[in-house]
Amino acid sequence: MHATDATCELMEEIATRCRLNPRFARRIGDHGFLELEESWGDEATIINTARISTTNQRVAGVEQCGERERNLLYHLLSKNHGTPFETVHFRWRVIAPIFVLRQWMRHRICSYNEFSQRYREPITAWYRPDEEAITVDGYPVLPPEALERYAALMDGLHRFYQEEYAAACQRIREAEEAGRIPPIAGGRNPYRARARELLRNAMPVATYSDLYWTINFRSLMNFFNLRRKPDAQYEIRQYADAAYEMFRLRLPLLADTMDRVLQDQATD
Numbered sequence: 680m681h682a683t684d685a686t687c688e689l690m691e692e693i694a695t696r697c698r699l700n701p702r703f704a705r706r707i708g709d710h711g712f713l714e715l716e717e718s719w720g721d722e723a724t725i726i727n728t729a730r731i732s733t734t735n736q737r738v739a740g741v742e743q744c745g746e747r748e749r750n751l752l753y754h755l756l757s758k759n760h761g762t763p764f765e766t767v768h769f770r771w772r773v774i775a776p777i778f779v780l781r782q783w784m785r786h787r788i789c790s791y792n793e794f795s796q797r798y799r800e801p802i803t804a805w806y807r808p809d810e811e812a813i814t815v816d817g818y819p820v821l822p823p824e825a826l827e828r829y830a831a832l833m834d835g836l837h838r839f840y841q842e843e844y845a846a847a848c849q850r851i852r853e854a855e856e857a858g859r860i861p862p863i864a865g866g867r868n869p870y871r872a873r874a875r876e877l878l879r880n881a882m883p884v885a886t887y888s889d890l891y892w893t894i895n896f897r898s899l900m901n902f903f904n905l906r907r908k909p910d911a912q913y914e915i916r917q918y919a920d921a922a923y924e925m926f927r928l929r930l931p932l933l934a935d936t937m938d939r940v941l942q943d944q945a946t947d
């Protein structure tokens with residue numbers, strides 16, 4: 680099966696982003712990727728926002744956050760004074776299998792912009808479970824033969840798409856030449872678009888997709904809390920752990936405060 684333009688571009692894009700932003704970009708498995716592309720605000724933003732209710736004493740940056748500010752951060756978070764934590768935002772690039780993104784999208788307090796299988800052919804890369812994914816306490820739940828059948832099935836579905844799409848494009852060209860449908864000069868071809876809309880129904884949830892995820896810290900904390908737990912599915916946990924690691928690198932004081940609050944609440 681040949682890789683589509685979308686797949687080749689994506690693999691190049693991952694390599695480029697890892698080169699340009701090595702501290703905040705991570706490969707996840709064979710084809711997955713997560714990058715903290717941008718963030719807005721920091722611990723000082725939260726402190727200054729909260730202080731609107733009591734004082735005009737502002738801090739210019741996190742380096743000015745002393746004992747009082749650290750205590751305030753802890754107090755706000757532990758007492759669930761949530762809105763100051765909504766003033767810090769993160770924009771992530773996520774390349775993940777659709778089944779992971781389906782769980783991810785249950786998180787509603789954030790925004791998403793996703794790769795379109797309506798405007799483009801699908802990414803041909805699909806999720807292959809690694810050794811850890813197929814074992815529970817050292818016991819492999821799927822034997823190698825099952826994984827081979829799975830791989831053949833994934834390849835077969837993508838091959839079906841590519842063959843049928845190529846055939847549909849050929850028929851559309853012939854119909855244009857025969858004058859049965861009007862020629863489309865440039866822009867979006869509605870006939871090919873409709874073929875893509877129908878054929879994408881055959882794409883398995885193991886197919887990779889690509890999206891931007893923009894989220895404030897309050898909601899990100901909820902995501903970490905739910906998706907880094909041992910009962911969260913292994914695959915989304917890998918992304919959540921990588922996101923946490925990059926978040927901690929960007930805002931260590933906030934990460935420490937969050938961890939302390941969660942630990943203290945767990946032992947209460």
Ligand SMILES: Cc1cc2nc3c(=O)[nH]c(=O)nc-3n(C[C@H](O)[C@H](O)[C@H](O)COP(=O)(O)OP(=O)(O)OC[C@H]3O[C@@H](n4cnc5c(N)ncnc54)[C@H](O)[C@@H]3O)c2cc1C
Nearest residue numbers: 782784785786787788789898901902905906908910911912
């Ligand atoms: C291990 C695990 C298993 C799961 N299994 C299932 C499952 O079997 N089936 C299933 O459907 N889902 C399942 N989920 C998804 C889960 O129910 C949540 O939808 C998902 O984790 C998003 O969490 P959230 O609603 O807190 O996040 P967000 O949607 O980001 O919401 C954040 C917070 O905003 C508030 N909020 C958002 N929307 C509303 C609203 N409409 N009304 C009132 N308050 C709102 C709530 O306080 C919420 O906690 C599972 C999640 C996990 C972690």
